[in-house]
Amino acid sequence: MTHEPRNGPEAPPPDLQRAAEAIEAFLEALGHPPSSDPELAETGRRVAEAWANDLLAGYREDPAAILADTCASEA
Structure with missing residues (x-):
C-alpha cells in the first residue's frame, strides 16, 4: 500500500476550490x-x-x- 506524503515538497497541492466551498458551507x-x-x-x-x-x-x-541554509549562514 502506498500513500502520498502529507508534508514536505512532495505533498500534493492544496485543493483551494474544495477548501473555499467548505468555508462557504x-x-x-x-x-x-x-x-x-x-x-x-x-x-x-x-x-x-x-x-x-x-x-x-x-x-x-x-x-x-531550511536548517542547512540557516546553519550555513551562521557559520
Whole structure:
C-alpha cells in the first residue's frame, strides 16, 4: 500500500476550490450565506488561500533544506 506524503515538497497541492466551498458551507450553516452578502462573496477563497499560502505553507517546505541554509549562514 502506498500513500502520498502529507508534508514536505512532495505533498500534493492544496485543493483551494474544495477548501473555499467548505468555508462557504460553514458560513452558510452559521446563518451568513456568502451569496447574500457582497462583503462575504470572496471570503471562502480568501480564507482558503490564507490557510494554504500563509498559515500552513511551512508544511510543504523541506526542513533539512531550511536548517542547512540557516546553519550555513551562521557559520
